[in-house]
Amino acid sequence: MQLFIDTYGHLLSLLGLLSTATFFLSLLIIPWIIGMLDKDFFIHLHEHKKKEDEHPVIFILLRTLRYFLGFILFLSGILMLFLPGQGILTIILGISLLDFPGKRALTDRLLSYRPVQKGLNWIRKKENKPEFSFVSLR
Template sequence: MMVEWLVAWADTHSTLLWWLAAASVLMFVGSLIVVPWVVVRIPHDYFAHSRRPERPRQQWPLLLRLAYALLKNVVGAVLIAAGIAMLVLPGQGLITLFIGLMLLDFPGKFRLERRIVSYSSVLRAMNWLRARRGVPPLRL
């Protein structure tokens, strides 16, 4: 009975499932492009500080900073929702969740980032990507 209901649901929502599959493929390809690009752009001493270093964005006009923060947080929330959906649907759920989490602004985010990067396997993978582009390794 459950299988019949699931098949009927999939038949009635086939367009939605195709859109979700297309979004999943786009997120996968996007993550293959965006993640290495972001890792290479991180300053080598970014995680060596106890607090987040000041960014040039802090010199922007207030309205532009607010618009940027709003857009970034909305995109982060959408990616988190998509990542949760991709945990049960086809796609890169964990990677999408991680990217969405990194886009959100919340207290303790820098400590969380430092903790994640401090895992030897994560740091090794990030430094491998950086070495391939001729960028100095990250320091903790």
């Protein structure tokens, strides 16, 4: 065991630091993002709006940035299932920024769980924002 710690001690320290950083960043960033969303964000989640006067290069740049952020949030959420943090909420935010087959069914299923809705609205209440409206699936 001591040989393992001597060999990989720096890696273990790095993982501990990453875990701590992820936890504190999620405590700061996720509530801020949830507070910035419209109260009907999850009702209009599957609607895509493209501005007619938007330049194609800007459209591609913003779409790429959106996918990158969504992917980072999704992966961070998966890590937070095992590390400290708000895993499920981060996964939902990440998925909401991505486009892939089955997205609607997956997000609708995750958002249909009352604990997820309560968690999202608890954060909204802490941010002094109105509660989210959710599509009733049951």
